[in-house]
Amino acid sequence: VARGATDDKGQLFAHVKAVEALLNTTGSLPGEIVFLIEGEEESGGNSLFNYVSDEGQDLKPEAVLISDGTMYDPVTPAITYGLRGIITFEMTVQGPAQDLHSGAYGGTVANPALVLTQLLSRCIAPNGTILVPHFYDDIAPLADWETKNLKELALNEQDLQKECGVPALHGEPGYDLLQRLWMRPTFEINGLTGGYCGDGFKTIIPSRASAKVSIRLVPDQEPSHIRQLVFDFLMQNCPNSVHLEFPWYAESAPIVFDIDSPLFGQAHSALQQGFGVEPVYVRTGGSIPVVNAFAQAWQCPVIGMGLGQDSDGPHSPNERFSLDAFVKGIKASAYFLQTL
Amino acid sequence: VARGATDDKGQLFAHVKAVEALLNTTGSLPGEIVFLIEGEEESGGNSLFNYVSDEGQDLKPEAVLISDGTMYDPVTPAITYGLRGIITFEMTVQGPAQDLHSGAYGGTVANPALVLTQLLSRCIAPNGTILVPHFYDDIAPLADWETKNLKELALNEQDLQKECGVPALHGEPGYDLLQRLWMRPTFEINGLTGGYCGDGFKTIIPSRASAKVSIRLVPDQEPSHIRQLVFDFLMQNCPNSVHLEFPWYAESAPIVFDIDSPLFGQAHSALQQGFGVEPVYVRTGGSIPVVNAFAQAWQCPVIGMGLGQDSDGPHSPNERFSLDAFVKGIKASAYFLQTL
Numbered sequence: 001v002a003r004g005a006t007d008d009k010g011q012l013f014a015h016v017k018a019v020e021a022l023l024n025t026t027g028s029l030p031g032e033i034v035f036l037i038e039g040e041e042e043s044g045g046n047s048l049f050n051y052v053s054d055e056g057q058d059l060k061p062e063a064v065l066i067s068d069g070t071m072y073d074p075v076t077p078a079i080t081y082g083l084r085g086i087i088t089f090e091m092t093v094q095g096p097a098q099d100l101h102s103g104a105y106g107g108t109v110a111n112p113a114l115v116l117t118q119l120l121s122r123c124i125a126p127n128g129t130i131l132v133p134h135f136y137d138d139i140a141p142l143a144d145w146e147t148k149n150l151k152e153l154a155l156n157e158q159d160l161q162k163e164c165g166v167p168a169l170h171g172e173p174g175y176d177l178l179q180r181l182w183m184r185p186t187f188e189i190n191g192l193t194g195g196y197c198g199d200g201f202k203t204i205i206p207s208r209a210s211a212k213v214s215i216r217l218v219p220d221q222e223p224s225h226i227r228q229l230v231f232d233f234l235m236q237n238c239p240n241s242v243h244l245e246f247p248w249y250a251e252s253a254p255i256v257f258d259i260d261s262p263l264f265g266q267a268h269s270a271l272q273q274g275f276g277v278e279p280v281y282v283r284t285g286g287s288i289p290v291v292n293a294f295a296q297a298w299q300c301p302v303i304g305m306g307l308g309q310d311s312d313g314p315h316s317p318n319e320r321f322s323l324d325a326f327v328k329g330i331k332a333s334a335y336f337l338q339t340l
Numbered sequence: 341v342a343r344g345a346t347d348d349k350g351q352l353f354a355h356v357k358a359v360e361a362l363l364n365t366t367g368s369l370p371g372e373i374v375f376l377i378e379g380e381e382e383s384g385g386n387s388l389f390n391y392v393s394d395e396g397q398d399l400k401p402e403a404v405l406i407s408d409g410t411m412y413d414p415v416t417p418a419i420t421y422g423l424r425g426i427i428t429f430e431m432t433v434q435g436p437a438q439d440l441h442s443g444a445y446g447g448t449v450a451n452p453a454l455v456l457t458q459l460l461s462r463c464i465a466p467n468g469t470i471l472v473p474h475f476y477d478d479i480a481p482l483a484d485w486e487t488k489n490l491k492e493l494a495l496n497e498q499d500l501q502k503e504c505g506v507p508a509l510h511g512e513p514g515y516d517l518l519q520r521l522w523m524r525p526t527f528e529i530n531g532l533t534g535g536y537c538g539d540g541f542k543t544i545i546p547s548r549a550s551a552k553v554s555i556r557l558v559p560d561q562e563p564s565h566i567r568q569l570v571f572d573f574l575m576q577n578c579p580n581s582v583h584l585e586f587p588w589y590a591e592s593a594p595i596v597f598d599i600d601s602p603l604f605g606q607a608h609s610a611l612q613q614g615f616g617v618e619p620v621y622v623r624t625g626g627s628i629p630v631v632n633a634f635a636q637a638w639q640c641p642v643i644g645m646g647l648g649q650d651s652d653g654p655h656s657p658n659e660r661f662s663l664d665a666f667v668k669g670i671k672a673s674a675y676f677l678q679t680l
Contacts, residue, residue, distance in 0.1 A: 084443065086443070086543070088541050088543065095506055096504045096505050096506050097504070097505025097506075098505070100504060101626065102526070102528045102530065102554055102556070103424065103426070103556065103624070103625045103626025103627055104521075104624075104625055104626055105504060105521070105625070106521075106526035106528055106556055106625055107468070107511050107512065107520035107521050107524055107526045107556075107625065108500060108504075108509050108510065108511050108517055108520050108521055109504050109506055109509065109510055110506070110510035111528050111529055113529035113530075113531070113532045113551075114460070114461075114464060114527075114528065114529050115466075116457070116532070117456070117457035117458075117460045117461045117529065117532070118457075118461040118464075118466050120454065120457045120461075121454075121457045121458040121460075121461040121462075122461075124454060124458075126455075126458050126577075126579060128447070160448060164436045164437070164440060164445060164448075164449050165436050165437025165438070166435055166436050166437075166449055166450070166581060166582070167580060167581060167582065167583060168579075168580045168581040169448050169449065169581065170448065170449060170450035170579065170581040171447050171448050172447065177448055180447035180448050181444075181445070181446075181447050181448055184447055186442070186446035186447045187454075188442045188446055188451050188454065188543075188545060189451055189453035189454050189457065189534070189535065189546075189549075190442065190453075190535050190536055190541065190542055190543055190544050190545075190546070191453070191534065191535035191536040191537045191538075191542070191546070192453045192456070192457070192532055192533060192534040192535055192537070192546075192549055193532060193533055193534075193537040194529070194531065194532040194533075195529065195530050195531035195532055195552070196530055196531040196552065197531045197532070197533040197550075197552070201428050201530065201552055201554075201590075202530055202531070202552075203426070203428065203528075203530055203554050204530050205528060205530075206529075206530070206531070206532075209529075209532055210537075211453075212535070212536065212537070212541055212542075214442055214541075214543050216442070216443065216446055216447075237466075239466060239508075239510065240507060240508045241506060241507060241508040241509065241510040242506070242507065243507060250541075284443065284444075285443045285444055285445070285446055285447065286441065286443025286444055287443055
């Protein structure tokens with residue numbers, strides 16, 4: 001499976017080249033190979049989802065290899081075996097029918113921008129702990145091998161801080177960096193707007209204020225259940241002096257695959273042979289909703305064999321795809337196909 | 341004194357007509373009358389302030405009559421004897437050097453929009469009580485006559501709610517409507533912005549988030565002292581994972597005049613004669629910074645003899661000035677001039 005964003009195209013070509021190489025050298029393939037190419041990922045289309053649940057339902061592949069994601073570092077390949085889920089929603093606090101003069105009415109009319117900040121800040125403590133009751137109840141404990149794996153991977157705190165350009169890192173107490181990135185849920189404001197935001201000043205009580213919020217989920221948090229917990233909590237805490245609305249939401253479940261499946265072992269050997277370096281098992285903090293669609297429709301492992309690098313600048317100007325990773329990726333892909 | 345906004349021009353003409361009427365009937369004026377006309381109020385200019393502290397310093401009037409403000413209701417004239425002060429400022433929370441992918445970094449990097457909501461919501465409780473330590477320390481108690489006056493004025497709660505188009509009114513517990521509007525400080529967010537606010541969604545950790553905040557003050561809160569209390573409180577509560585900045589602020593002190601001054605008594609009689617209804621004494625929740633400049637430069641009472649009405653729609657399309665108030669205002673102004 002290759003997806004639409006530019007950063008995934010180099011990865012797709014590596015797999016195409018591997019098929020070509022196998023056909024040129026052995027004259028045959030180990031089985032039927034289907035390339036599924038999506039051009040809509042970054043424009044929010046539903047065609048791939050529709051395909052999977054419609055004509056693609058009978059495809060029933062043995063495994064799905066997904067051309068998305070990155071190596072662990074410039075020399076170490078990685079197998080992605082799990083992804084966080086996500087809930088995204090918009091919330092709007094509606095107060096007075098129109099913006100009011102804050103001198104003439106201040107003290108008697110609730111300020112929607114203030115109510116919005118109060119509601120959002122009730123959801124999450126300054127230290128990063130989410131305060132919505134029962135939010136953490138369903139989180140599955142880590143397997144022993146995962147805890148051990150995390151210790152061995154040990155991400156460098158100073159590198160990450162430098163990469164992000166922040167004065168200090170931040171996060172839920174009691175969890176190390178990789179756990180917070182991959183295995184713990186988050187609560188983020190992605191956009192915030194209300195009142196007068198232009199140059200200068202208007203002393204108004206804004207009529208309304210809105211936020212775009214995303215919540216990353218981890219196994220076994222069920223998106224619609226968590227969404228309901230959050231919406232209920234916000235509604236319960238909303239004063240009767242304003243109206244709170246959720247005009248829009250979307251969600252995707254977290255997923256984790258069993259790396260004991262033989263196909264994960266085969267991908268591991270193939271990457272080792274192609275790159276000459278032992279690959280590591282990683283989860284990702286991001287969400288790829290189609291992975292859930294594949295796993296659900298076909299009940300097969302979806303293997304993330306990412307060939308990109310963090311320094312490739314995906315979605316940015318001057319995006320690149322490393323030629324070294326390209327060549328080694330072709331080899332790894334060919335080895336993988338041969339072992340099927 | 342007449343000021344620039346359209347809603348004050350009708351009031352100015354009433355005073356001009358009163359002078360004309362006195363000259364036409366008695367042939368003289370009780371003393372020198374200076375009209376001070378400002379065209380910059382709504383465009384933030386400083387010319388009037390500069391005039392007062394420069395060439396206008398020697399003007400030393402006996403009293404200033406300010407053509408701004410409204411009657412208490414369509415039939416009852418009002419004398420404004422006090423105004424709230426105001427502090428306005430912008431605050432910016434700066435996080436990562438650029439917007440980050442909330443999946444790839446969420447859990448390790450503080451979200452500036454979230455920090456902004458947490459900081460602002462620490463300043464004020466959902467019930468409207470301001471939580472900045474020592475914020476209320478310097479508030480002067482009301483005079484006995486003011487407490488009595490408030491009881492007599494009794495603003496209608498349902499009318500105000502309907503006027504604002506809100507599901508319920510709101511405000512600091514323990515204080516009635518007029519107290520909250522005139523005699524209690526407020527803390528408002530006038531504008532809020534951060535991250536992606538357009539159509540659709542971007543799952544980002546925004547690089548920065550900002551708010552425009554205004555705080556109304558009452559006697560004897562000193563603006564620069566209160567501003568420092570608020571800035572210090574915000575700084576103390578700001579995590580070290582972001583930078584907090586206050587790129588801009590402005591302030592104006594609250595003021596209250598002694599209505600026992602003979603000039604207030606003369607304005608009271610004049611309004612009663614002009615309108616045939618006993619005027620009431622009111623404060624206003626708004627702030628008119630030039631009033632402070634006049635009072636300070638000339639050490640004289642600044643009398644608000646507002647002839648406007650709430651239904652005039654000041655600053656709106658189809659703004660009006662009541663002809664009835666105009667005619668009665670001319671009479672009141674002439675009576676006032678005669679008693680000087």
